Amino acid sequence: MSIRISNTSIHFGSFTLTANTEGFSFDGKIRAKRGFVDSSVPNAMGKVSGYASGGTDGSAVNTIDKFSFTVDTNATDVGNLTQVRNSVTGQSSIVSGYTSGGYNAPILVNTIDKFPFSIDTNASDVGDLTQARSRVSGQSSTVSGYTSGGDAPPQVNTIDKFPFATDTNASDVGDLTQAREQTTGQSSAVSGYSSGGIAPPHVNTIDKFPFATDANATDVGDLSQTRSQAAGQSSTVSGYTSGGEGPPGTLNTIDKFPFATDTNATDVGDLSQTRRIVAGQSSTVSGYSSGGNVPPQTNTVDKFPFATDGNAKDVGDLTQARDGAAGQQH
Secondary structure, three states: OOEEEEOOEEEEOOEEEEEEOOEEEEOOEEEOOOOEEEOOOOOOOOOOEEEEEOOEOOOEOOEEEEEEOOOOOOOEEEEEOOOOOEOOEEEEOOOEEEEEOOEEOOEEOOEEEEEEOOOOOOOEEEEEOOOOOEOOEEEEOOOEEEEEOOEOOOEOOEEEEEEOOOOOOOEEEEEOOOOOEOOEEEEOOOEEEEEOOEOOOEOOEEEEEEOOOOOOOEEEEEOOOOOEOOEEEEOOOEEEEEOOEEOOEEOOEEEEEEOOOOOOOEEEEEOOOOOEOOEEEEOOOEEEEEOOEOOOEOOEEEEEEOOOOOOOEEEEEOOOOOEOOEEEEO
């Protein structure tokens, strides 16, 4: 294999290691003695912590909680958002967490907050969405954050995109197939997904949009139930939608749909509690659903495995019982 160095890149035959503002990116797979890590998936190389930011415990809060993926334990309060707000959504780069949109009743917010993963500290305001809106869903590529749908009001179908490399405002890059709020976000290596929500009425739609180009979403399947206010998780191969609300009430269902093919989701397990307005986080091997409303608000952190289809178990608590928080992971 030939090795060639050019500017900020090292070329190993047909593969390239490139230095950028987030660290390094590699367009192949890194193999070790025990399996491999697929570096094409955002944040796939050793996630260690989940975050829950913002939300409401009866009134809007600015808390940023952090909990470990490597051991099952309670979360700790590691910082504050720039504003108290709930019904927010989250995005994650390799080095930072983002919290976008939301509201502190009755004021809607367009703020994009950013906080570092390397140290426990407060967030800073780094840009604005194209619209002040709440009840949105978030997606993350390796280079950009996305905020889709939401309530302006009325419900909107906007897909906003903002770069991780620079602190700047978001731009409108496409539309969901329906104007709707309280959707759930998932991310594969190449696409963003927005599942469920309220149009009204409640819907079971799974929308998909590409990261490589700015384009509208397409309807690629259905959840097993019409619902909104669920949490979203992503493994390297599948998207998950957990909890939420839909006829006939609050749900504990964990749905799973494949990234490789456009098809319907299947019910693969249950959360430890029926609850809605939940935050979702994803490690490399497990999905997490934190907080939410049973009712009342809960501080439960649930964990379920990606390798097998099964129920979630309660593995810890947030620092506050709250709903409407955003989820991030590092």
